[in-house]
Amino acid sequence: MTPLASAADLPTSFCGIELAHPIVNGSGTFDAIAARRAFGPALEETFPFAAFVSKTVTLMPRQGNPPPRLWELPGGLINSIGLPNKGLAGYLTHDLPELAALPVPLIVNVMGFTRDEVAELVRAFAEREEVAALELNVSCPNVETGLIMGADPTETARLVERVRPLTTKPLIVKLTPNATDPGAVAAAAEAAGADALSLINTIRGMALHPRTGDQWLGGVTGGVSGATVRAVALAQVADVAGRVRLPLVAMGGVQRGRDADDLLRAGATLVAVGTESFRDPLAGARIAAELAGLRQEAPAPGAVAFHRP
Amino acid sequence: MGAAAEGLTTDDGRRTLAPPGRRRVTVLARQQFGAYAVLRVADPGGPPPRPGQFAMLAAVERWGGGDGERPFLPRAFSVLRARPGELEFLLEDVGPGTNRLAELEPGDGLWVLGPLGIGFGVAASELAGRRALLVGGGVGIAPLAILQDELTASGAGATVLLGFRDGLHSAGAALLRETRIATDDGSHGHEGLVTDLLAEELDRDPAAVVYACGPPPMLEAVRVLCAEREVPAQLALESGMACGFGACFGCVVPTRDGYVRLCLDGPVLDADRLDSALTPGAGH
Ligand SMILES: Cc1cc2nc3c(=O)[nH]c(=O)nc-3n(C[C@H](O)[C@H](O)[C@H](O)COP(=O)(O)OP(=O)(O)OC[C@H]3O[C@@H](n4cnc5c(N)ncnc54)[C@H](O)[C@@H]3O)c2cc1C
Ligand SMILES: Cc1cc2nc3c(=O)[nH]c(=O)nc-3n(C[C@H](O)[C@H](O)[C@H](O)COP(=O)(O)O)c2cc1C
Ligand code: FES
Numbered sequence: 001m002t003p004l005a006s007a008a009d010l011p012t013s014f015c016g017i018e019l020a021h022p023i024v025n026g027s028g029t030f031d032a033i034a035a036r037r038a039f040g041p042a043l044e045e046t047f048p049f050a051a052f053v054s055k056t057v058t059l060m061p062r063q064g065n066p067p068p069r070l071w072e073l074p075g076g077l078i079n080s081i082g083l084p085n086k087g088l089a090g091y092l093t094h095d096l097p098e099l100a101a102l103p104v105p106l107i108v109n110v111m112g113f114t115r116d117e118v119a120e121l122v123r124a125f126a127e128r129e130e131v132a133a134l135e136l137n138v139s140c141p142n143v144e145t146g147l148i149m150g151a152d153p154t155e156t157a158r159l160v161e162r163v164r165p166l167t168t169k170p171l172i173v174k175l176t177p178n179a180t181d182p183g184a185v186a187a188a189a190e191a192a193g194a195d196a197l198s199l200i201n202t203i204r205g206m207a208l209h210p211r212t213g214d215q216w217l218g219g220v221t222g223g224v225s226g227a228t229v230r231a232v233a234l235a236q237v238a239d240v241a242g243r244v245r246l247p248l249v250a251m252g253g254v255q256r257g258r259d260a261d262d263l264l265r266a267g268a269t270l271v272a273v274g275t276e277s278f279r280d281p282l283a284g285a286r287i288a289a290e291l292a293g294l295r296q297e298a299p300a301p302g303a304v305a306f307h308r309p
Numbered sequence: 310m311g312a313a314a315e316g317l318t319t320d321d322g323r324r325t326l327a328p329p330g331r332r333r334v335t336v337l338a339r340q341q342f343g344a345y346a347v348l349r350v351a352d353p354g355g356p357p358p359r360p361g362q363f364a365m366l367a368a369v370e371r372w373g374g375g376d377g378e379r380p381f382l383p384r385a386f387s388v389l390r391a392r393p394g395e396l397e398f399l400l401e402d403v404g405p406g407t408n409r410l411a412e413l414e415p416g417d418g419l420w421v422l423g424p425l426g427i428g429f430g431v432a433a434s435e436l437a438g439r440r441a442l443l444v445g446g447g448v449g450i451a452p453l454a455i456l457q458d459e460l461t462a463s464g465a466g467a468t469v470l471l472g473f474r475d476g477l478h479s480a481g482a483a484l485l486r487e488t489r490i491a492t493d494d495g496s497h498g499h500e501g502l503v504t505d506l507l508a509e510e511l512d513r514d515p516a517a518v519v520y521a522c523g524p525p526p527m528l529e530a531v532r533v534l535c536a537e538r539e540v541p542a543q544l545a546l547e548s549g550m551a552c553g554f555g556a557c558f559g560c561v562v563p564t565r566d567g568y569v570r571l572c573l574d575g576p577v578l579d580a581d582r583l584d585s586a587l588t589p590g591a592g593h
Contacts, residue, residue, distance in 0.1 A: 034555025034573050038425060039329035040317055046329055055558075063568055067589045070549045070559040074379050077551060081558045084568065218589065226381065227373070278382055278552035279367065281422065282330035 009292050012050070014247055014270055015170035015195050017105050017132050019050040023260065023288040026251045026274030027109040027135060027174070028055040028081065029225075033098050035281060044103055048284030053107045053272065054091075054099055056137045059117045061087035066218030071207040076226030076253070077275055078205045080219030083111065088124055100130035109174070111137040114144055115162045126167035133170035136163070139178070139201050150176040153188035160192035170195040172249060175240070177203050177229075182236050183243040190244040198249035198272065199240060200233045226275035227253045234266055238306055241267025255283070257290025267303040316356035323427045323577070325356050327554070331383075331422040333369060336413045337395070343480025345448060346400045346411045347389065350419055355396065357424075358388045360431065360456035361522075361545055361577040364423025365553040366398065368409050372420075380406035385550045385572070387452040387522070388424060389484065396421070399484065401448040425553045426576050429456055429520050429543050431463070439516045441467040444507050444531055445485075446523025447478060452545050454484050456520060461486075468510060468517075472503025472527065504530040511538050519580075521545070528586035535580055542580035546571055548588050562588045 010021040025048075032052055035043050064084030071078040086094060099106050108131050112118035118136065125131045138150030138159065149155045150173070160173060173189040175182050177200040186197050202223020207216040233252025241248060250268030253275070254260050260271040276283040316325040338349040358364075365383035367373070373381035384406040390397040402411045413419065429452070431441070441460050443453045450471055460467040469488045473479040476496035482488045489506050490498030499506060504527065511517065515538050521531045522545035535542035548571045551557040561568035562575070564582045569575065571588075580586070 028558075029556060031555050031558075034570070035329070037319070037324075037573060038327055038554040040319070040326035042326070043329050064558060064561065067559075067561050067563075067568075068549055069561065070551050070557070072379055072382055072551075075373060075381055077382065079551075079557065079559060084558055084561075275551075278557055279373070280331045280420070281552075281554055281556070 010288065010295065012270065015133060017051065017170070019105070019270070021050045021288040021292070022264065022270045023049060023284050023291070024051045024107070024249065024270055024272050025049045025053050025277060025284060026272040027053045027137065029274035030277050031055065032102055033095060036098075039281070046282060046285060047103050048277070048282045049104060049273075050288070051105045051107055051132065052099065052102050053109055053135060054095065055085060056083050056109045056111045057085050057088060057091045057121065058083060058111055059088050059120060061085065061090055068216060068218055069222075071216055071222070073224065073226070073228055076224055076228030077278075078207055078217065078222040078224050079202065080217040080222030082219055088121060092124065096128065096130060105132035106130055107133045107135055107172070109135040109137050111140055113140060114142060115159055118159060119163050119166060122163040122166045126169060131169065133172060134167065135172040135174050135198060136160075137174050137201070139174070139176040148176065148178065150174075150185060151179040153184045156185050157188040157192040160189050160194050164193035172196040172198050174201055175199040176201050177232060177236055183239045186240040187243045190246050194246060196247045196249060197240060197244065198251065200229065200236050200252045203229055203232065225252070227255055229253045230259060234262055237263055237268055238266040241303060254287065257287050257294050260287050260291050261294050265301055265304045318359065320427050321430065322432060323359055323361070323430055325359050325362065325424045327423050327425055328354065328356070331365070331420045334419050334421050336415055336417045336419055338415055339411075339413060342483055343477045344401060345478070345481045346402070347484070348398045348400060348410065348413060348419075350396050350398075350421070351394060352396045352421060353394045355421065355423070357393075358391050358396070358455070359424065359428035360459050361387070361428025361452045362424035362426050363387045363553070363576060364396070364398070364421050364425060365550070366410060367420040368413060369418030369420060372409060380409060382551050383420065383422065383553065384410070385553055387545070389451045389454050390458065391455060399448060399451040399481070422553060426572055427574065428452070429545070429577050431456065431459055431465070436465060436518055439518050440514070441465055442507070442510055442517045442519045443467050443469045444503055444519060444521040444523070445470070446472045446503055446527040447474065448481070449523030449527070449545070450481055450485065452522050453520065457485055470503050470506040470510065472523065473497070502530070503527065504534060507531060508534055511535075511540060515540055519543070525587045532580045532583060532586045543577050544580050544583070544586055545577045546575055546586065546588055
């Protein structure tokens with residue numbers, strides 16, 4: 001087994017939540033309930049993340065996109081999963097009790113198609129003590145304005161202003177990289193009362209059927225993740241860290257302790273592992289151990305001040 | 310570790326739980342059977358898989374790692390055969406992942422995550438006195454070998470019908486015992502489809518449970534034949550997978566109760582859960 005003990009040498013505080021180390025999962029890239037079915041109780045003994053972020057919950061149940069949903073890239077993946085989930089009521093009845101039993105704090109990721117929907121979701125979790133923090137997935141269109149909520153600073157600010165008074169729990173806004181200026185959106189979210197930001201979500205991408213030349217993905221377009229987005233993530237994290245004072249959860253293509261360390265140097269407090277967990281379910285634990293190894297060689301450098309010409 | 314070696318089972322004995330991490334194992338041998346390669350690996354820590362379960366495989370060297378090449382994600386393979394401390398997989402080279410695996414040599418490293426998924430239901434209650442009819446097409450014969458081993462060991466026995474494109478592929482039939490063979494070009498056995506043989510068998514004696522794995526059109530023909538005759542069938546399906554343990558929601562297939570993740574609720578599904586076995590994006 002991987003020597004995990006050293007990961008315990010990296011205690012991290014995030015929005016008042018005490019974590020064993022700074023490695024969590026990206027929403028939608030690890031289903032702890034499914035993993036328990038595949039691996040049994042051994043999963044809890046080696047749980048790879050310091051906090052668990054659940055897959056996006058919407059108000060109503062969603063089936064998700066028609067298959068095929070996956071396209072492999074050199075060093076990455078396009079997914080058009082389409083946010084399948086049981087909906088708020090199903091999540092509260094079936095998923096929340098099981099996720100509350102995990103050995104780590106729970107962060108619930110929510111998304112709505114109107115500000116009212118997001119407000120209803122936030123209100124529903126505000127009083128649940130099983131929930132340590134809420135993450136707002138703003139990578140979807142507001143059906144009232146047609147704008148991607150997180151692509152526009154004003155839209156984002158209005159959303160955060162609306163839901164901020166509804167909960168005392170930490171509110172993390174998950175930024176979309178598909179915005180003209182993610183730094184401006186980040187600043188707007190901070191001004192509107194967000195407690196933390198997470199980035200990057202997947203980058204829009206598309207693939208054609210190798211034989212017919214027709215669309216490959218059932219959802220036509222999807223989101224690119226994995227090693228191939230790592231450089232984009234690093235640049236966006238550095239930009240956003242330069243614009244806000246909020247703690248950041250950084251992700252995008254993290255495969256090794258070295259990649260996590262880069263994002264921490266760029267200004268992140270936590271690092272999330274997504275696609276790499278598909279290659280190895282215990283990747284989170286391995287990356288935490290590798291990071292601890294790097295820290296033994298050299299202490300935490302703190303965020304680096306990059307010099308721009 | 311102890312629990313893993315004994316193999317904890319769930320889902321009515323159709324799932325052996327996997328250890329939660331991928332294991333680095335060593336290739337012991339690679340043997341060619343016509344168009345197919347059999348990879349035999351040492352897996353000392355691995356629990357015994359149930360027939361129909363699969364594993365996610367990736368070569369330790371030259372497999373993704375962020376340096377810009379496909380394959381990047383692990384690939385799903387049925388367990389062909391299991392002995393204590395050893396696993397066998399059957400490979401057909403159809404793209405970069407299977408190509409890389411099919412060139413592994415004894416001593417090379419392999420990542421294995423598994424056994425995964427829910428396998429075939431072979432309990433006496435499942436068969437209820439009926440005979441087991443195994444129907445395989447192409448590389449889909451893989452999970453039928455371990456299934457035949459199990460049915461032979463339990464004394465239930467099995468009738469095995471296999472279909473292949475041509476003589477080069479029908480060499481794979483040597484991996485099972487007492488087989489009836491069909492080839493598209495007539496180079497080996499019956500000239501035509503394996504489902505011709507299935508129809509013949511079911512007409513002769515319909516008291517059977519059908520276990521099938523193969524390309525989607527074959528599975529769909531099996532499904533229709535069995536549905537017409539009210540013969541229960543279990544189909545091992547295929548779909549594109551990224552993780553194999555329910556993490557990505559990428560492998561869904563449509564069933565009568567909506568989409569199910571094939572890696573978690575399959576790959577073996579009861580045929581009466583499906584309106585069609587022609588799953589999008591699977592097969593070649
Ligand atoms: C449960 C299960 C058990 C299986 N058991 C076996 C087995 O025992 N033996 C065996 O040989 N195979 C088995 N398979 C199939 C095997 O997993 C695939 O053949 C393999 O993943 C192909 O990978 P590749 O890189 O060689 O080919 P790929 O290039 O991935 O091509 C395979 C197919 O995927 C599609 N495709 C092409 N390019 C891409 C891309 N970039 N991204 C996504 N899809 C693409 C096309 O439809 C193509 O025909 C099984 C599959 C499943 C789900
Ligand atoms: C298959 C898949 C499903 C995802 N589902 C969600 C989701 O439900 N909600 C969300 O906020 N992000 C989702 N993401 C985005 C990831 O959380 C993460 O932001 C992104 O994948 C980048 O990290 P990575 O390169 O390490 O995967 C998903 C990503 C993938 C690959
Ligand atoms: S392959 Fe990822 S959920 Fe099935």
